[in-house]
Amino acid sequence: MRAATRVAGILGLMLISGLSHAAYQLNMTPGVTSFSQGAYDIHMMVMWICVVIGIVVFGAMIYSIVKHRKAKGAVAADFHENTTIEVVWTIIPFLILIAMAIPATRVLLAMEDTSNSEMSIKVTGYQWKWHYDYLGEDVSFFSNMSTPMEQIEGMEQKGENYLLEVDNKMVIPVNKKVRLLFTSNDVIHAWWVPEFGVKKDSIPGYINESWIEVPEPGIYRGKCAELCGQYHGFMPVVVEAKSEEDYVAWLDSQRAMAAEAAASAEKTWTQADLMNQGEKVYKTACAACHQANGEGLPNVFPGLKGSAVALGDIAKHIDIIINGVSGTSMQAFGAQLNDADIAAVVTYERNAWGNDTGDVVQPADVKAAR
Amino acid sequence: MSAVIEETHEHHDHKPTGIGRWLFSTNHKDIGTMYLWFSFIMFFVGGSMALVIRAELFQPGLQLIEPEFFNQMTTLHGLIMVFGVIMPAFVGLANWMVPMMIGAPDMALPRMNNWSFWLLPGAFGLLIASLVMSLMGMGSAPNFGWTFYAPLSTTYGPSSTDFFIFSVHLMGISSIMGAINIIATIMNMRAPGMTYMKMPIFVWTWFITAYLLIAVMPVLAGVVTMMLMDRHFGTSFFNAAGGGDPVLFQHVFWFFGHPEVYIMILPSFGIISQIVPTFARKKIFGYSSMVYATASIAFLSFIVWAHHMFTTGMPVAGELFFMYATMLIAIPTGVKVFNWVSTMWKGSMTFETPMLFAIAFIFLFTIGGFTGLMLCIAPADFQYHDTYFVVAHFHYVLVTGAAFGIMAGVYYWIPKWTGNMYDEKLGKLHFWLTAISSNVLFFPMHFVGLAGMPRRIPDYSLQFAEFNAMATVGAFVFGFSQLIFLYNVLKTQRGGVKATSKVWEGAEGLEWTLPSPAPFHSFTTPPTVK
Ligand code: HEM
Ligand SMILES: [Cu+2]
Ligand SMILES: [Cu+2]
Numbered sequence: 001m002r003a004a005t006r007v008a009g010i011l012g013l014m015l016i017s018g019l020s021h022a023a024y025q026l027n028m029t030p031g032v033t034s035f036s037q038g039a040y041d042i043h044m045m046v047m048w049i050c051v052v053i054g055i056v057v058f059g060a061m062i063y064s065i066v067k068h069r070k071a072k073g074a075v076a077a078d079f080h081e082n083t084t085i086e087v088v089w090t091i092i093p094f095l096i097l098i099a100m101a102i103p104a105t106r107v108l109l110a111m112e113d114t115s116n117s118e119m120s121i122k123v124t125g126y127q128w129k130w131h132y133d134y135l136g137e138d139v140s141f142f143s144n145m146s147t148p149m150e151q152i153e154g155m156e157q158k159g160e161n162y163l164l165e166v167d168n169k170m171v172i173p174v175n176k177k178v179r180l181l182f183t184s185n186d187v188i189h190a191w192w193v194p195e196f197g198v199k200k201d202s203i204p205g206y207i208n209e210s211w212i213e214v215p216e217p218g219i220y221r222g223k224c225a226e227l228c229g230q231y232h233g234f235m236p237v238v239v240e241a242k243s244e245e246d247y248v249a250w251l252d253s254q255r256a257m258a259a260e261a262a263a264s265a266e267k268t269w270t271q272a273d274l275m276n277q278g279e280k281v282y283k284t285a286c287a288a289c290h291q292a293n294g295e296g297l298p299n300v301f302p303g304l305k306g307s308a309v310a311l312g313d314i315a316k317h318i319d320i321i322i323n324g325v326s327g328t329s330m331q332a333f334g335a336q337l338n339d340a341d342i343a344a345v346v347t348y349e350r351n352a353w354g355n356d357t358g359d360v361v362q363p364a365d366v367k368a369a370r
Numbered sequence: 371m372s373a374v375i376e377e378t379h380e381h382h383d384h385k386p387t388g389i390g391r392w393l394f395s396t397n398h399k400d401i402g403t404m405y406l407w408f409s410f411i412m413f414f415v416g417g418s419m420a421l422v423i424r425a426e427l428f429q430p431g432l433q434l435i436e437p438e439f440f441n442q443m444t445t446l447h448g449l450i451m452v453f454g455v456i457m458p459a460f461v462g463l464a465n466w467m468v469p470m471m472i473g474a475p476d477m478a479l480p481r482m483n484n485w486s487f488w489l490l491p492g493a494f495g496l497l498i499a500s501l502v503m504s505l506m507g508m509g510s511a512p513n514f515g516w517t518f519y520a521p522l523s524t525t526y527g528p529s530s531t532d533f534f535i536f537s538v539h540l541m542g543i544s545s546i547m548g549a550i551n552i553i554a555t556i557m558n559m560r561a562p563g564m565t566y567m568k569m570p571i572f573v574w575t576w577f578i579t580a581y582l583l584i585a586v587m588p589v590l591a592g593v594v595t596m597m598l599m600d601r602h603f604g605t606s607f608f609n610a611a612g613g614g615d616p617v618l619f620q621h622v623f624w625f626f627g628h629p630e631v632y633i634m635i636l637p638s639f640g641i642i643s644q645i646v647p648t649f650a651r652k653k654i655f656g657y658s659s660m661v662y663a664t665a666s667i668a669f670l671s672f673i674v675w676a677h678h679m680f681t682t683g684m685p686v687a688g689e690l691f692f693m694y695a696t697m698l699i700a701i702p703t704g705v706k707v708f709n710w711v712s713t714m715w716k717g718s719m720t721f722e723t724p725m726l727f728a729i730a731f732i733f734l735f736t737i738g739g740f741t742g743l744m745l746c747i748a749p750a751d752f753q754y755h756d757t758y759f760v761v762a763h764f765h766y767v768l769v770t771g772a773a774f775g776i777m778a779g780v781y782y783w784i785p786k787w788t789g790n791m792y793d794e795k796l797g798k799l800h801f802w803l804t805a806i807s808s809n810v811l812f813f814p815m816h817f818v819g820l821a822g823m824p825r826r827i828p829d830y831s832l833q834f835a836e837f838n839a840m841a842t843v844g845a846f847v848f849g850f851s852q853l854i855f856l857y858n859v860l861k862t863q864r865g866g867v868k869a870t871s872k873v874w875e876g877a878e879g880l881e882w883t884l885p886s887p888a889p890f891h892s893f894t895t896p897p898t899v900k
Contacts, residue, residue, distance in 0.1 A: 074717070
């Protein structure tokens with residue numbers, strides 16, 4: 001019965017979504033930066049050259065198919081070699097290639113020049129989220145996809161920015177040359193915003209560089225482009241370009257939030273607050289693997305519902321979350337989550353889904369365990 | 371030379387029967403048949419996976435399968451299509467046709483031939499076993515894409531990665547032995563008077579392909595062995611935390627991978643170069659430039675591998691080198707296309723099914739070549755890389771290129787293999803459905819790719835919905851049309867209008883001097899080529 005309503009719901013939504021959006025796009029975006037414009041121009045140039053060559057070659061073929069058919073009484077000619085023409089159709093393509101290579105080289109050289117940048121942001125790929133670190137500004141945060149599971153599973157109408165929305169956007173000032181440094185904490189990811197024309201792999205052990213200079217305020221959306229595991233399709237990049245003043249104000253608000261979080265780690269929390277906060281942390285950081293219902297995926301990600309760890313020794317539970325389990329995809333969350341968040345998520349895991357241990361873990365306990 | 375071969379053939383020129391005929395076969399035709407059937411079966415296995423992928427992608431949202439299973443499907447689909455469909459089909463065609471085309475009784479190394487084939491069911495058995503286990507809830511099948519980039523496939527690989535590694539090893543041994551056999555046959559067993567520059571182009575393209583195989587399959591074996599060491603013996607070739615280098619993996623993989631894509635197209639070039647002259651009733655235009663173009667493509671294919679890695683952060687000098695070198699490949703490829711068109715020019719053409727597939731090949735492969743040229747422009751590739759534009763590109767060259775070439779070859783030679791003509795009406799129906807649906811399937815992928823849809827994703831944002839729905843419709847029509855092909859092949863095997871030895875009015879070459887069906891041991895006395 002439940003399955004039947006679900007199928008009916010999916011079909012209904014498929015119909016609605018089929019009707020409600022017709023904004024498809026056929027071509028590459030010219031974007032907003034000099035890179036994306038350069039890529040677009042050279043893309044169009046090469047494409048038109050190909051179209052012209054295609055018209056000539058396919059035209060000759062179609063003419064021949066129409067005219068030189070046996071059914072029309074065509075008799076086969078006897079030529080099968082012609083050195084002049086063969087040399088000509090080797091040299092002409094060569095010249096065309098040179099004509100393409102020159103502008104391509106020019107655009108490429110401009111892109112690779114990261115000198116004279118005015119600020120730097122370190123971008124780190126994680127399975128499956130991005131971390132942004134504003135070098136020298138003391139601001140850093142994670143950026144997770146915020147599209148709810150209900151939309152993905154078709155139980156809710158999909159929003160306008162389906163799969164292209166995050167909890168914390170990367171914010172940059174307009175008209176500043178921003179240097180980006182890419183690396184990864186686990187597997188290879190690729191940070192890509194089509195409207196900037198920047199796609200760079202973020203590779204563990206490497207630091208790759210690129211830069212952007214965005215002329216207009218606005219929100220720009222992209223995605224992880226390199227297969228990085230199960231939730232590769234759910235790793236959007238969202239960048240907001242703001243005016244210089246707004247950017248500075250945003251930096252201040254980030255610092256204020258960080259200070260607040262540090263203060264909250266000092267105080268003692270009620271169990272209800274821990275459970276609320278824990279559920280939030282669990283949904284963004286853990287549910288991708290251990291699943292929202294705590295049951296995990298058989299043989300891939302262990303369930304936490306009724307697990308020996310979640311019901312057993314608290315110190316071991318905290319340790320697994322801070323230090324991870326090496327050699328598995330259970331990463332060390334110690335650097336990603338603050339004491340309050342870890343305390344909250346441990347409390348949550350020990351009391352949700354019928355794990356009624358009644359245990360309450362305080363930020364101070366986590367601090368002591370570090 | 372040929373005297374020796376005749377002697378060894380004296381005492382087993384009877385046709386063995388029963389299962390032993392196939393298990394212990396040393397006959398080039400029987401082994402060729404087994405390769406071709408193996409490839410055909412894998413085509414349906416890999417094709418079903420593609421249909422699962424396309425069904426999930428019909429609409430945005432997750433409807434049918436989990437993301438984890440989606441990744442297993444793309445991985446196995448890619449591996450099976452490349453190593454289980456295209457490559458075995460080519461080896462099957464070479465087994466059947468190379469001895470007949472050069473006037474030899476059989477392949478030079480018949481026992482090795484048997485072994486190369488029988489390794490394949492083992493290799494794919496291992497790979498498919500990992501999927502069966504995954505379906506039974508015991509871990510995951512390989513899920514890191516057919517390119518299996520480290521560290522996703524090493525530190526983060528599922529335990530079935532070891533099945534995958536051994537499977538690749540077996541495929542590699544099989545391919546290397548197959549290639550050695552083809553080279554030995556071509557070098558030693560040509561009929562008197564058949565100089566290298568008189569060999570049919572199909573033989574030439576396979577000769578060059580065989581050298582590519584011998585050069586790069588060991589590199590593939592090397593890279594999977596390094597993975598095995600990293601996974602189980604504490605080395606850190608590709609593990610940055612241990613001082614290794616994940617980008618090294620990509621260099622080694624693509625040093626194999628780019629020549630591999632030419633391994634998957636050169637024999638089809640050869641097939642098309644046999645078919646077009648037959649049905650244009652005119653000699654191939656520019657025979658020697660065809661041979662030189664093939665050789666230049668093969669050479670260039672070794673120095674362009676990093677065009678798959680423009681976004682890894684190579685130094686700009688490296689990017690420029692690989693961009694220029696890749697552009698050069700367009701020249702010999704262009705020469706081939708121009709020569710085919712000139713062969714058709716002022717011919718006297720008829721349009722039987724093999725010719726229809728050959729013409730579609732020339733059109734659609736050329737489109738794949740154009741997108742290839744676009745992809746090699748590094749600054750534009752930053753936008754194209756890892757999007758559906760690439761998926762469109764490689765399906766134009768692999769499906770409407772390599773696979774169409776194979777289908778053309780099967781229709782062209784099946785009368786010689788079975789002694790019966792295939793059903794022309796069904797052949798044409800198969801052709802038109804396939805040619806139209808493959809464009810409905812793959813052309814829209816260009817659009818979604820340019821619009822920004824990454825590849826290997828199980829779900830996508832709303833602006834890509836229309837063209838994905840269209841591609842899925844094309845995919846199902848394409849998939850089911852292949853059943854017509856299967857039916858037609860089975861029907862031809864059982865009977866039909868008897869074929870003459872020449873089969874096609876315009877056919878030329880030694881294979882058409884043998885009766886249809888060709889005798890069990892092709893040329894027991896070598897013909898003389900003038
Ligand atoms: C002989 C025929 C074919 C060959 C050689 C072939 C080869 C490949 C290869 C090498 C890949 C890359 C796999 C990866 O991304 O890891 C691929 C991907 C794909 N193939 Fe095919 N393919 C063939 C036929 C088809 C057909 C008939 C369909 C559709 C029904 C199809 C649909 C796809 C799709 C949708 C992907 C992309 C998966 C993704 O990147 O998300 N292919 N194919
Ligand atoms: Cu990623
Ligand atoms: Cu390549």
